[in-house]
């Protein structure tokens with residue numbers, strides 16, 4: 001048995017199924033043929049309902065995809081992750097973001113082997129998780145109780161930025177109205193400069209969030225914030241009124257580097273928390289300050305419920321597995337190159353950016369975890385915008401363009417506390433778009449013709465609350481795990497990103513020395529133009 005997915009028997013069967021049974025498949029017609037279609041292809045999962053029935057699949061497709069998952073040992077790989085094995089092979093690290101949301105007593109998994117057969121190392125890690133969590137939530141409550149702190153500035157990028165930003169935006173109804181939250185990530189001075197022009201040192205708390213505490217953008221922004229703080233009357237002197245010690249907190253695994261930077265208060269986490277999976281760790285401090293300890297724990301509980309579902313639900317009713325396999329079906333058998341995310345929610349306006357890192361940084365790889373080249377395509381391009389805005393922009397292409405792009409609708413039955421009457425209109429639009437993509441407009445000719453038969457998935461939450469949001473994000477994490485497991489890749493490293501960082505450092509050194517030897521003409525030419533004082 002080969003462990004390369006495209007060499008499995010299940011893969012060949014799926015190719016045949018695609019060619020022979022699905023070539024003329026029409027989603028709308030399939031509802032007439034199979035009255036049980038909606039029930040078979042939809043399900044309840046923790047905190048959300050998923051309708052997969054408007055996809056180009058049949059129950060038979062799902063059966064064959066499940067056979068592929070079995071042949072690729074998806075559950076075996078999952079169990080290794082939940083046993084704390086070093087499945088991030090290139091960095092020799094365990095992958096245990098799920099541990100960050102496991103209750104001390106194992107919660108929903110207390111009678112499952114994940115908890116009962118936990119190794120002493122993982123058990124010790126769980127203890128450390130809870131002790132840091134308690135400290136973090138205590139600190140969050142202290143900050144919430146300080147009325148003089150009116151602004152929280154989170155300085156971080158990638159995983160140390162996107163998750164907290166998504167959650168704080170999404171949980172706006174739960175956030176303290178007493179404080180303003182600013183998320184600074186770009187090294188473009190405009191971003192930090194703009195924030196600093198609107199805050200005062202004595203009323204601002206800076207959170208320097210960086211797993212490595214070496215990321216160039218974050219370090220430059222943190223140093224600039226520190227200089228600004230001192231220039232504006234802040235002090236290094238512990239006896240002073242407005243001190244760095246009181247106004248800067250570091251969130252990192254690199255405690256030494258944070259101390260060297262001069263931050264006294266550090267919340268740490270561990271190398272087994274991947275950056276893009278870190279919002280549940282100390283990186284979540286801005287969230288905890290925004291929503292408070294209790295709601296942060298509820299966010300964790302929602303994610304834990306999805307973890308338990310992923311670990312215990314049978315394959316055919318396991319939502320992360322079903323969605324992950326659907327992604328394989330579209331990417332590898334239909335050849336669709338992208339997937340559109342359409343959250344019908346202003347609160348989720350940054351979700352797509354978050355998912356772009358989660359999916360494309362995890363699974364945008366071309367070798368498997370043993371370094372063998374993959375001939376099958378991997379991560380699709382993930383893109384999108386909230387509805388209904390997207391309807392007035394790119395939805396035209398989704399309906400009538402030549403490319404078929406599966407769409408993911410995410411909606412909440414209950415809306416924001418503001419202007420509740422708008423929610424109905426928002427939801428109707430989401431459902432109508434999914435319907436229009438499927439049915440098209442086939443009775444018209446030429447310009448008005450819409451082909452229809454365009455797939456979509458509909459995820460429905462009761463409301464955008466801490467528990468549902470936790471479950472939704474964990475659902476995506478595990479779905480990415482499933483696709484990565486089928487492709488056999490290591491979803492937890494990011495060597496492509498490292499290349500860019502390395503070359504940026506190299507160019508900075510060359511700029512200082514003026515040595516452009518062995519640098520391609522375009523790169524050297526651009527650098528010379530950047531340096532030239534008399535740029536035309």
Ligand SMILES: O=P(O)(O)OC[C@H]1O[C@H](O)[C@H](O)[C@@H](O)[C@@H]1O
Pocket residue numbers: 157158159160209210211212213214215218275276361494497
């Ligand atoms: O948290 P940091 O160590 O500063 O890293 C921030 C980000 O850096 C890089 O872009 C990595 O590819 C991301 O995965 C990471 O989240």
